[in-house]
Amino acid sequence: xxxxxxxxxxxxxxxxxSAGEIEWARAGCHVRSGTGKPCASDRWNNQxxxxxxxxxxxxxxxRMPDGQxxxxxxxxxxxxxxGRYAFEIRGPIGDADPDVVFGVFMxxxxxxxxxxxxxxxxxxxxxxxxxxxxxxYTVWNRSHPGNRHAVLRVPDNAVQSSFAFTWQPGxxxxxxxxxxxxxxxxxxxxxxxxxxxxxxxxxxxxxEPRSGKEVEFIIKSLGP
Numbered sequence: 368x369x370x371x372x373x374x375x376x377x378x379x380x381x382x383x384x385s386a387g388e389i390e391w392a393r394a395g396c397h398v399r400s401g402t403g404k405p406c407a408s409d410r411w412n413n414q415x416x417x418x419x420x421x422x423x424x425x426x427x428x429x430r431m432p433d434g435q436x437x438x439x440x441x442x443x444x445x446x447x448x449x450g451r452y453a454f455e456i457r458g459p460i461g462d463a464d465p466d467v468v469f470g471v472f473m474x475x476x477x478x479x480x481x482x483x484x485x486x487x488x489x490x491x492x493x494x495x496x497x498x499x500x501x502x503x504y505t506v507w508n509r510s511h512p513g514n515r516h517a518v519l520r521v522p523d524n525a526v527q528s529s530f531a532f533t534w535q536p537g538x539x540x541x542x543x544x545x546x547x548x549x550x551x552x553x554x555x556x557x558x559x560x561x562x563x564x565x566x567x568x569x570x571x572x573x574x575e576p577r578s579g580k581e582v583e584f585i586i587k588s589l590g591p
Contacts, residue, residue: 387413389441399440399567406438407466408574415439415568421587423457426568428467428582436575440567447473448561453531453542458584460491460545461525463501466573468492469584473534473562483512485558487539489530491584495572501525504532504541508556515553521545529589534558 387398400413415427416439426439454471463469468490475485488505502519521528522545531542536559541551568584576582 389416389418395444396441397444399442405468405569405571407570407572408436408438410435410437412437412439416441419585423585423587424566425583425585426469426566428568428570428576430575430581436570436581438567438569440565440569442474443564446476446561446563449534449536451531451533452564453529453589454489455527455529455587455589456491456584457527457586458491459526459582460528461501461521461523463491463493464576464578464582465493465495465497465499466571467576467582468494468567468569468571470565470567470569471530471586472565473558474565475558475560475562479558479560479562480509483507485509485560485562486514487532487534487558487562488516489532489541492571502530502543502545504551504553506539506553506557509558510556515555517541517551517553519543519546519549519551531589 387400389396398413398416399411401411402409412429415429418424429437431437470490472486472488479485484507486507490503491501492503493499500518500520502521503516505514505516507514528543528545533540538554539557
């Protein structure tokens, strides 16, 4: 398949369709609620995601009325296949809290594969280590759990940048101005069936950010 399907993930500012649902990319998106992994506080806030009038999808890691933090995650109703997916991300990219993870990734429905397989990730995360690089690119193998990845250290004052990944049969590549021309490509056992797009903001191992403050990221599509 030589022709890449460039998917325009334009984010329209629509009101919530119902509790736990938002209108996004001309289709519905589910906003997670309840409890469960990987959020270390074991809480998901279905009011923590919204779309503004300029098409920015906001995700906020929020302190709830009882003082506990809740994570946030949205998942597309639509599935996406091979193509180039490009986004503008605003938030504490360079000053990433060691215990906060912002992720943008393809995720396999049950019939495509179990958790821990098939994902294609862009994650802003230090995985608990304040000295670690802030950006992670990962492919989870199709046939068995495991992954191949690259990490990218960026300036501490980075608060906005574009990121993109191109998914083709047998290969995934990533692009960002923060790479300074560095090529990042993974070849081999990568996903080959349509998946949902997930965007989340969650806590790694600790039930709240080390700063004790709420954290917000905004993501917009850059179009086809």
